[in-house]
Amino acid sequence: MDVLVRNAAGRVGRRKRLLAAAAGGALAALVAVPQAGAQTTVRFVGERYPALEFYAEKLRTAMPDVNVTVDLMPNAQLKELQTITLSSGADTIDIFLGNDLTIANFAANGWLEPLDPYIEKYREEFDLDDFASTAMASASYEGKVYGLPVLTNTQLFAYRQDLFEEKGIEPPTTFEEYEAAAAAFHSPAVAGTVMTLKGDGVLNEAHYYLNAIGDGWFDADKRPVFNSENGVRAIETMKAMTAYAPRGYTANGNDESTILFQQGAAAMGMQWLTRTAAMDREDQSRVVGKMMWAPPPGGGQVVVADSFAISKFSSRDKDLLFRLLATTLSADNQREGAKLAVPTRVSVLQDPELQQRFRYYGVLVPSLEAGANFPKFPEFKEVSEVVTRRIMQAVTGEMPVKEALDTAAAEAEEFLTRRGVYK
Structure with a gap:
């Protein structure tokens, strides 16, 4: 962004x-x-x-x-x-x-x-x-x-239709089903799911988890809610899903995740719809005609316009x-x-x-209807950089999730206070 x-x-x-x-x-x-x-x-x-x-x-x-x-x-x-x-x-x-x-x-x-x-x-x-x-x-x-x-533009849930059909598994509609499917497909050759956490990727991924499982980022008064009980559960889930991600997932941006899908090295995961056409490029992709898309399990993924x-x-x-x-x-x-x-x-x-x-x-209409915009206040982009640094520490195990989110909440409030957001 x-x-x-x-x-x-x-x-x-x-x-x-x-x-x-x-x-x-x-x-x-x-x-x-x-x-x-x-x-x-x-x-x-x-x-x-x-x-x-x-x-x-x-x-x-x-x-x-x-x-x-x-x-x-x-x-x-x-x-x-x-x-x-x-x-x-x-x-x-x-x-x-x-x-x-x-x-x-x-x-x-x-x-x-x-x-x-x-x-x-x-x-x-x-x-x-x-x-x-x-x-x-x-x-x-x-x-x-x-x-x-x-x-x-929004993110869709991309998945290998051929792999799902082989195992008789339906595309997941809940996070519980998502995690179970990722575990079922994960192997040394094929990652259970992509995790796109490079650059703005961590913002987009966290946005999805915090809206699908948590209470979002901030309340109507721009006070942090990402460290609520549900927010902690959301980031704990995000951390758990990294067990089924490719090696080096913290360095994977949209380009890297696209290549993983094209090379048949990932079974499913979030994908910007602008990347969908790359799946059927015969000069680049080994999965032509094999990828399908569904609304993201739980909804809440980012929607921009x-x-x-x-x-x-x-x-x-x-x-x-x-x-x-x-x-x-x-x-x-x-x-x-x-x-x-x-x-x-x-x-x-x-x-x-x-x-x-x-x-x-x-699947575009149900995906768009289930998606969520970024918080609509001018300082969000800047304060999100403060918060996502702590989320990355939580996801990688550098800090306990609750401690990382509480620290991020205190830092966010201090930042927004300095910017005059709170009256």
Whole structure:
């Protein structure tokens, strides 16, 4: 996960140069040609990647009387430009792309236009209830919606269908079944389950256990609950599952876990849906056609989304901007873009043709509905780094689980107190 660029103080000269360059289009990766007779000009800035290029073009052509200029750039430059522009209250950006953390940060700062009135007004016209609820939650902050989700990503439970059929075992739906299946398949040649604990992997893995078994990370007042009785049980379970993980599991990131699956060296485990296609690459994989996916046992796995948001400081008609976004994210457009990214509309996810083309589509809706977003407060990413260091110590046996989590809770509260979170 990328962290919002923060605290740009002390770089005023560089900010001015960046803003001047952006205004002149030097940072633009794609700038649309103005449409003849356009009555309104709208500027969109986003990150450059294939799915966004597709939706940027749909945005540009969504409404014939609106001229949309599109600037796509690398992630770091995008977040810096967004932060500089919005923090200054400038109206030089109308629509932009944000992820879970940027939406939370920008909304907390009062930089985003709440979309709830427009959603209520246009609910039926644009079938807005069709958006997956967890994807919408990714674009929300403190009970208000600040974006429309463009694409979503989550983790699925990947498993070797052939191995399960040989042993007559059904895909697990509970952690008890998960642990039993991992034990049944574990051998020197095949790990019972992958454990992805390198870098942000420990955050994602702990998020799953703490939501499926525990009480989550923090309560409504941002006080730690990950060290509750259920939280301790969650991390104890996570620690127990490492007995069936490959050697060196603490150094395994998403790339390493993907390779383990491709080489037939792991029977099951959590996998980002963006990695599913790699299982059937004949030039890389020994398990072509053998991998299947199910909703993660117990649910609670991380769900993230990239969303379109509207700047609070835009001088354009906000009603028009919302209609522009809703038109761009129609079911037809999402169906067309499904080959590039996972759609956020339930009707598209349940499309029979797409479910036939993409084998994991059949479990996406229940997986998304059972998933959980990261806590929605701006300091979470930073404080999670403090907590996950202790979780790693607990999982590897460096500290007793209860002691590690209590220590993490005290450190988290001290950190959040220093940041002024507690009033």
